[in-house]
Amino acid sequence: MEAFGSIDIVVNNAGIFYGAKVWEMPTERWDQVMSVNIRGTFLVCKYVLPVMLEKRSGSIINLSSTSGRGPHPNRSVYSASKAAVDYFTLSLAEEVREYNIAVNSIAPSGGIDTEGNRHIFPDQDIWDQLEPREHFALAVVWLAKQDALSFTGQLVYSRPLIAKYGLCKKWCCSALGREPYIGGPLRVDWESNLSCRPPTSEDTFK
Helix, strand or coil: CCCCCCCCEEEECCCCCCCECHHHCCHHHHHHHHHHHHHHHHHHHHHHHHHHHHHCCEEEEEECCHHHHCCCCCEHHHHHHHHHHHHHHHHHHHHHHHHCEEEEEEECCCCECCHHHHHHCCCHHHHCCCECHHHHHHHHHHHHCCCCCCCCCCEEEHHHHHHHCCCCCCHHHHHHCCCCCCCCCCCCCHHHHHHCCCCCCCCCCC
């Protein structure tokens, strides 16, 4: 507020991952993941919302995961934290709808090519299946432009959203069909989206 005088957009992107079977997971690891992934999202929203409520406008984007929308063995705490982010999003969207504040949750259709994922998954063959950061950002920027009248209270996947709204007409987007899944607290077979070829040097992103 001191630097810019206003807060218009919030992207809750901070998150940590820990993989283990439930009976082998240290309790402190459970607490750490929950503290960052869902408590952190809650705290940022809690302290930013008074500014948006006064302005009666704003957009909040919470980063979720496929792990929170379906069973993923050995990821119980991460899955639980991301499922909590999704349902926190749905409830918060209704609380602030009358103030014209959009609140949405977005998950990558598979995984995003980040330094963190390259550290977690050192197999370079997997990297070719990951969504480029610049591509995922198209969906986040689109969500940032929404308000409660146009688009709110939705749990979306990046590639279907990008395809549905024509944000990118290349790579796997055009293969998703005219009516890709979008919105609502439902599960989908996201693995089918990974059959698209990885991007090449000839591909461009708007």
